[in-house]
Amino acid sequence: MSTPSAVPVSLAEIARIAGVGRAAVSNWRRRHDSFPSRIGGTDVSxxxxxxxxxQWLRENGKLKDVGGREFLWxxxxALGSRDESGLAIAEAARRMRFPRTRTASPDLSAEVRQLVGEAAAMGRAExxxxxxxxxxxxWLETHVRQLSTTPPPxxxxxxxxxxxxxxGEPAEGLTVFDPACGTGHLAAAACQEYDGPxxxxxxxxxxxxxxxxxxxxxGFVTEGRDVRTEIVTADALREDPFAGAPADIALCNPPFNERDWGYEELATDQRWVHGLPPRTEPELAWVQHLLSHLRPGGSAVVVLPPAVASRRAGRRIRGSLVRTGAxxxxxxxxxxxxQPHSVSLQLWVLRAAPDSFSAAAPVQDALLVDATDFARPGTREPGPDWAALSTFxxxxxxxLDRPEVTPPEKAVRVPLLDLLDDQVDVTPGRYTASRSETTSVELAASWKELGSLLAGLTGHVKQLSELGFETGSPQTMATVGDLVKAGALTLSAGQQPPESGTPSGDTxxxxxxxxxxxMDGTAGGLTHTHAxxxxxxxxxxxxxxxVRAFRAWVHEGPPVALGPQLYALRVDPEKLDAHFLAGCLRAPANGRQAGTHASSSSRVDxxxxxxxxxxxxxxxxxxxxxRRLRDFETxxxxxxxxxxxxxxxxxxxxAAGGLVP
Structure with missing residues (x-):
């Protein structure tokens, strides 16, 4: 495969191609005069x-088992245009699946068609x-700020x-509907989860x-299966290409906060059974669009921002959705x-009844679930623990349809009459918080535990207050560096593990x-022993x-890998007591004298x-x-x-009243 010289790559891309960290590439650049010269960018980038x-990587033996895809991307x-590169990737995929097809998209230039041909050939080989x-x-990572995708989990x-x-059972197989499919994550998930005909x-x-x-x-996901797909390029709200087509389930992650969704031209649309969505409530237009496509008894799940559950402008439509059991x-x-990752998004579960306005509908409540606590433990970046979240x-x-079953904590069945107030707020946290009110039994148990803790503290106070210290006699000190040289301990420094592959059988x-x-001191990530x-x-x-997290302790429990700025000291038991060493090291004055104090992120030597x-x-x-001092602190x-x-x-x-004199 030929590689045009005009294609620029950054240090990060070179590191990815070579399968190393960016620091290694910067080191090659400093140490090797033969490293390619900069052709663009800035000194920083x-x-x-x-x-x-x-050519340089191959000549210097820096390429490991890297396939041609890394050079292809x-x-x-370099095509620059998001649309052009996306269409080129789609065309390459089509050519991979149908190699004998000679026709190509007329929207692609000759240069792009050549790249598509080379990508298709590589795809068939790899x-x-x-x-x-x-x-x-x-492509998604490059244009992450312009696109909103649905994570596979x-x-x-x-x-x-x-x-x-x-x-109810579908009449003839299952029909899945997604009116804002993006790059097809939801449709692909439906294909993978449904194993029927x-x-x-x-x-x-x-x-x-x-x-x-x-x-x-x-095309790849459905290969070899009895699946009919129809993907249409259209604005689903303004020009519904599937009008009148019933679906068994509907899945959607619609665009948020779009004011130009067709409010004026769609004012009399028949889909607005629950009311004309206000201009500022496009999400409620998508909700009613989904319901209009469901067969009787069909269900829809839609991702929505939390404000949709409580905004005043949408209360009449929410009231109708609740009242009818939709x-x-x-x-x-x-x-x-x-996306957006900083927001606690919501899933609305909708269902089309045989008659949406039947007074005999058995629905008496709505199930509200607050799953916001299922985040990954011990991590700064937001994100759920998908396994625990999905199970819960x-x-x-x-x-859902068993009102006699009491939901677990953080979930509550709310009667429809309680929801149909002036606000029609369906935010789960508003109702689960009141349900999780501490009972008298739980308060009594907490008071008893506090009494036990105070008794334990009293015992520690008595013993620790009786400690005596000699004054005026100088004590001999040694540094950790001295102890390492003397063989009394070994020092290992943690680092960020590389993102390289995992050998088979590695734990x-x-x-x-x-x-x-x-955060909470719990290891929040995983790595492999080789890394x-x-x-x-x-x-x-x-x-x-x-400095901001300076501490020392004796590790207990199974082995754990250490990240950057964490160190493991293994003592020689014939020379040092591990708890004695940890106690000396964690003294606050010790950390102060060994730190630089330039900022809270300064390192301790x-x-x-x-x-x-x-x-x-x-x-x-x-x-x-x-140890006793540590127990006292705990x-x-x-x-x-x-x-x-x-x-x-x-x-x-x-504050709620009811105090018994």
Whole structure:
């Protein structure tokens, strides 16, 4: 495959091509005079010729098992236009599946058609579906600010909810409808989750590039199956291409907050059974559009921003949806479930009744689920624990039509009359919070626990207050660096594991980072043994070498990999007591003298930390006192946390009245 020299690549792209970190590429650039010269960009973000980079990497043996896809993507990216590159990837996918097809899209230039041909040839050699998914993922990452996609775990969850919520059997196979399909994540999930016969996928997308990519994706997903797909490029609200076509389930992640959705020209549209959506409520237009396409008993699941559940402008439509039983459930998701990642999005579960306005409809309540707590533990970036979230939501919604079943905590059945007030607010947190009010039994248990903690603190206070200290006698100190040289301990520094592949048979380890320590101290990531630079085993001393999180402790439990700015010290048990060492290291004055104090993110020089020099037999008494001091601190933290919680709960109960004299 020829690589045009005009295609620019950044340091990050070179690192990805070579399968190394960006720091390694910067190091090559400094150390090797033969490294290609910059052809563009800036000194901070330089760009290089892809052809020259490829030649240099091959000549210097820097290419590992990297396929041609890594060299292929920069050429697509160099096309510049989002639409042109997207259409080119879709056309390449079509040529991969149908190699004998000679016709190409007339919208593509001769240069792009040549690139499409080379990509198709590579796809047939390295795997058509894998090559397409690689190019599509890179395209989505490049244009992430312009596109809003549905993450695959969310698409799978939505599909499972819709299949479970639908009542009645489809007449002839299953028909799935998505009027704003994007790049086809929801339709692909429906195809993967449905294992019955005769599946029909109806999808619509107004962006031609996205519609073409959906067609390409579904071509691979449905290969070898009895699936009929129809993807149309159109604005589904303004010109519905599937008007009158009933669907068994509908899935949708519509565009948010679009004011120009067709308010004027659609004012008398027959789809607005529950009322004309206000100009500022386009999401409620999508909700009614989905309902208009459902067969009797069919279900829809739609992703919506949380404001739709409570905005004053939409209360009349929400009231009609609730009153008629069309809105069966609302699920509040953790932040990070989909774009925009900072918002706790919601899933609305809708169902079309045999007669939407039948007074005999058995629906008496709506199920509201607050799943916002199912975030990944110990991580700074927002995002859900998909396995736990899916299990919880599916288990709750399994009893959607069983009013006699009491939902678990964080879920509540709200009678329709309670929802139909002046606000018609269907935000789950508004109702689950009142349900989770602390009971008298729980308050009594908390008071009892606090009493036990205070008794334990009293015991520690008595013993610690009796400690005596000699004054005036200088003590001999040694640094961690001195102890390493003397062989009393070994020091290992944690690092960020590379994003390289995993050898077969390699085991996973929890990955602890400084960010985890600043949250709850629980390892929030995973890595593999081959990628871990430092592994703390039971009995090792772990140190956080950054001022804002400085601490030292003896690790207990299974092995854990350490991230950047964390260190593992393994002691020689004939020379050092691990608890004695940890107690000396974690002294606040020790961290202050070894840190730079330029900012809270300044590093602590671990080798400069001081350790008291004592014979091993004398270290035991210090180690026991250090342990007692640590236990005292733990009890103090727990008592403070429990005391603050009791203050809040009792304050709420008092403010609600009902105090017994």
């Amino acid at each position: 330089p760009q290089f010729s892809l052809a020259e980079v490829e 920069p050429r697509f990216e 795997g058509p579906r894998e090559t397409f998914e690689f190019l599509l993922q890179r 969310l698409a799978t969850l939505m599909t499972r909810i819709a299949l479970a919520a639908s009542v 005769a599946l029909t996928l109806l999808a619509c997308e107004r962006d031609p590039a996205l519609a073409a990519l959906t067609t390409a994706r579904l 809105l069966r459930a609302v699920v509040a998701l953790p932040p990070g479930s989909a 939501v599916l288990s709750v919604l399994a009893d 996973e380890l929890p990955l602890l980072t400084v960010a985890d320590l600043l 871990a630079h430092a592994i703390a085993e039971e009995g090792d001393v772990v140190i956080a070498g950054v 671990i080798r400069r930390l001081h350790v008291l020099q004592l014979p091993l037999e004398e270290q035991a008494a210090y180690a026991e006192t250090f 009890l103090l933290d727990r008592a403070g946390e429990l005391g603050r919680g009791l203050t809040d709960h009792v304050g709420d109960r008092l």
